[in-house]
Amino acid sequence: MRLRVTFAFFVLLGCAANMRMAQAQDKVRLGLSSATAMNTTNWVAEERGLFRKYGLDAEVIITGQGGVPGLGALLAGDIQLLSGSGDLMIASALRGGDSVMIAGMVNKGLQRILVRHDIKTPADLKGKRIGVTRIGAISHVVLLMMLPRWKMSANDIQVVQAGSSPNMLASLEKGGIDAAIMSIPTMFVAEDRGYRVLLDMADTDIYYLHSILGTTRTYIKNNRDKVLRFLKAITEGLAYVKQHRKESADIVKKKLRISGAEQERNLERSIELLSTKYYEQIPYISQRGVETILSHLEKENPKAKSADPKSFYDDSFLREIEASGLVKSLYQK
Secondary structure, rough: HHHHHHHHHHHHHHHHHHHHHHHHOOEEEEEOOOOOOOHHHHHHHHHHOOHHHOOOOEEEEEOOOHHHHHHHHHHHHHOEEEEEEEHHHHHHHOOOOOOOEEEEEEEOOOOEEEOOOOOOOOOOOOEEEEEEEEOOOOHHHHHHHHHHHHOOOOHHHHEOOOOOHHHHHHHHHHOOOOEEEOOOHHHHHHOOOOOOOEEEEOOOOOOOOOOOEEEEEHHHHHHHHHHHHHHHHHHHHHHHHHHHHHHHHHHHHHHHOOHHHHHHHHHHHHHHHHHHHOOOOOOOOOHHHHHHHHHHHHHEEEEEEHHOOOHHHHHHHHHHHHHHOOOHHOOOO
16 A cells, blocks of 8 residues: 555656646747748757757747748747748848847758750850749849859849749740759759759858848847757757758658658758758858848948948857857767
């Protein structure tokens, strides 16, 4: 009898401890500006329980296609953290917004320029129709950054707004465009169908904040420890993706509801590319990436020309994480 009572006491004690742990979880909302493989690390941190490991009850939500709805939700306080592109965060801050970047997940453009076989060199693009998702989108910005290097201007080509990478591929197939700025996974589909890669942005020295994590300075001021714990979970999730690509792909496959051999193969190729050419062990924001965006924004906002690139990001959290030895321990396993 005494044994049963003692056992029941410890069961109740354990339940109470678990309840206290559950209550101790701090709630945060992370908004994703798009549902793509670029958010692999965020989903891995969620599904592997890494946010919970660091005392966070994190709700990961899709804020809508494109970064504007996500940025609006961040500034309104509906979400506390945002995964999106760096150009919107910087443009917002230039206009006096409270946004600040805290990590750079993809610091270079994740695009390839796919062309018909009769286009052999960049010079062959003169007068040709080049597809982008929309004017002002990352695909368009990438094109504008490359034109001066090819000794061309926007007047030398025809820009066609296609709406999405799959739409660009369809337009290529129908002859509606001659080249397209594509991202994952559609660029793999285009390559498999025989279109040539004229340029891979990963092989250039152009840095561009394709995917960042951001928050607001007010939130940092009032919740510094939460932000630090959030980035610890992200850093650990990043290490997991780099070391367990197949398992990470399985997580993303469920999130994106992917089925079919071709889709699964292209997802795995996407994560392989991110892991080997883009993801860094410590996801610092690239200052060169900030400078690239500021130079692009100068035409619409003169403040960009004299702005200090360092004022748009806070890398103190990642520096603290690096100094703690966490990152080193993650890659010694």
